[in-house]
Amino acid sequence: MFWTTDKLSNNMHRETIPFLLVVIIMGNSLMTAALDPKPTEQANLPQRPVLQPKETVPVTGNYVLKDPAGTSCIKLSMGVEYIVIEKKKPSYFNLDPTTTKTTGRCAEKEAVLSLAFLGKGGYLNLTFEKEGNLTYVSKITANLAPGKGIKNYPGVIEHEKLFPTVAGCSLKCYSQTEFHLSENLRVKIVSLQFQAFKLTNGKFGKEVECRADFIKKIIPIIIGATVVGLLLIAVLSFLIIRDHHRQAGYDRI
Numbered sequence: 001m002f003w004t005t006d007k008l009s010n011n012m013h014r015e016t017i018p019f020l021l022v023v024i025i026m027g028n029s030l031m032t033a034a035l036d037p038k039p040t041e042q043a044n045l046p047q048r049p050v051l052q053p054k055e056t057v058p059v060t061g062n063y064v065l066k067d068p069a070g071t072s073c074i075k076l077s078m079g080v081e082y083i084v085i086e087k088k089k090p091s092y093f094n095l096d097p098t099t100t101k102t103t104g105r106c107a108e109k110e111a112v113l114s115l116a117f118l119g120k121g122g123y124l125n126l127t128f129e130k131e132g133n134l135t136y137v138s139k140i141t142a143n144l145a146p147g148k149g150i151k152n153y154p155g156v157i158e159h160e161k162l163f164p165t166v167a168g169c170s171l172k173c174y175s176q177t178e179f180h181l182s183e184n185l186r187v188k189i190v191s192l193q194f195q196a197f198k199l200t201n202g203k204f205g206k207e208v209e210c211r212a213d214f215i216k217k218i219i220p221i222i223i224g225a226t227v228v229g230l231l232l233i234a235v236l237s238f239l240i241i242r243d244h245h246r247q248a249g250y251d252r253i
Contacts (some may be wrong), residue, residue: 001148002143005168006148016209023058024126026044032091044169045062047119048118048119048121048145048147048208049082049093049117049118049121049122049144049145049146049147050093050146051084051091051092051093051146051229052091052092052093053054053091053092054092055083055090055092056083056092056094056145057079057095057190058079058081058188058190059079059094059095059096059097059172060077060078060079060097060143060169060190060227061077061079061080061095061096061097061100062076062077062097063075063076063077063078063097063100063102063113063250064076064102064202065102065103065106065113066106067106068099069249071199071202072199072202073106073111073196073197073199074104074106074111074113074128074194074195074196074197074200075170075194075195075202076113076126076192076193076194076195077191077192077193077194077204078189078190078191078192078193078194079094079095079189079190079191080095080115080124080187080190081093081094081095081144081187081188081190082094082122082144082185082186082187082188083185083186083187083188084144084153084185085176085183085184085185086184087185087189088172089210091125093144093146093223095115095117095124096118099117099118100116100117101115101117102114102115102175103116104125105253108130108197109129109130109131110128110130110199111119111127111128111196112125112126112127113125113126113128120145121144121145121146121194122142122143122144122145123141123142123143123144124140124141124187125139125140125141125142126139126140127139127140127141128196130167130196130197133166133167134164134165134166134167135161135164135165135166135167135197136160136161136162136163136164136165137161137162137163137164138159138160138161139155139156139157139159139160140156140157140158140160140162140179140181141155141156141158141181141189142154142155142156142181142187143155145187153182153184153185154181154182154185155180155181155182155184155185155186155187156176156181156182157179157180157181163192163194163210164210165195166208167197167198168195168200168205168206169195169200169205169206169207170193170195170204170205170206170208170212171192171193171194171195171207171208171209172192172193172207172209172210173191173209173213174191174207175191175210175212175213175216175251176188176189176190177190177192177212179187190208193207194218203223
């Protein structure tokens with residue numbers, strides 16, 4: 001069977017059209033995929049902190065900082081809440097341990113633990129110092145960046161001796177501690193336990209009670225002792241007055 005030139009041309013034309021349609025469809029699909037990321041890719045894009053109108057209890061996270069040799073120099077467990085004050089109205093953001101990256105540096109007498117979260121959403125830096133047999137937090141630096149075009153909230157307190165404890169021991173604090181880092185930013189730390197510079201096998205040492213917990217525990221004892229003292233004074237006063245009246249009666253007789 002023989003094909004003429006016209007028949008060959010028509011047949012090639014019929015075969016070329018579907019092929020061109022496939023190429024155009026594939027090209028459009030690739031362009032759409034490039035312009036519109038997949039849901040999984042969108043989920044992985046860095047997010048920013050979202051301020052909440054109501055306060056909730058922050059999740060407790062566990063953080064460990066190691067020196068270049070792989071030895072733990074800071075072990076810390078705590079929950080962190082950022083409090084932003086704008087026009088005398090507070091907003092809240094809780095630090096999420098699952099989106100937090102731990103970095104820092106360890107030295108013989110100073111160590112810095114840095115917690116960065118949500119891409120460039122903010123950070124919290126704690127500076128630990130060792131002075132003789134005493135360790136403490138000397139500086140707290142923080143920043144909260146809710147998003148582009150929104151005001152950042154930095155703050156710092158320094159030259160302090162916060163949470164002092166004996167080297168080799170871990171300080172534990174059930175009480176909430178709130179730090180005013182700037183006019184617009186406060187940081188609240190809850191369920192705190194940490195140990196710096198001297199850890200055995202990367203584990204917490206002997207627990208030491210923080211001052212706030214001690215005060216909470218001792219205040220009821222002081223109040224109770226004061227009440228008992230006042231009652232004793234009242235009873236003794238009553239007995240003295242009664243005896244005085246009896247003696248006066250005897251004298252008249």
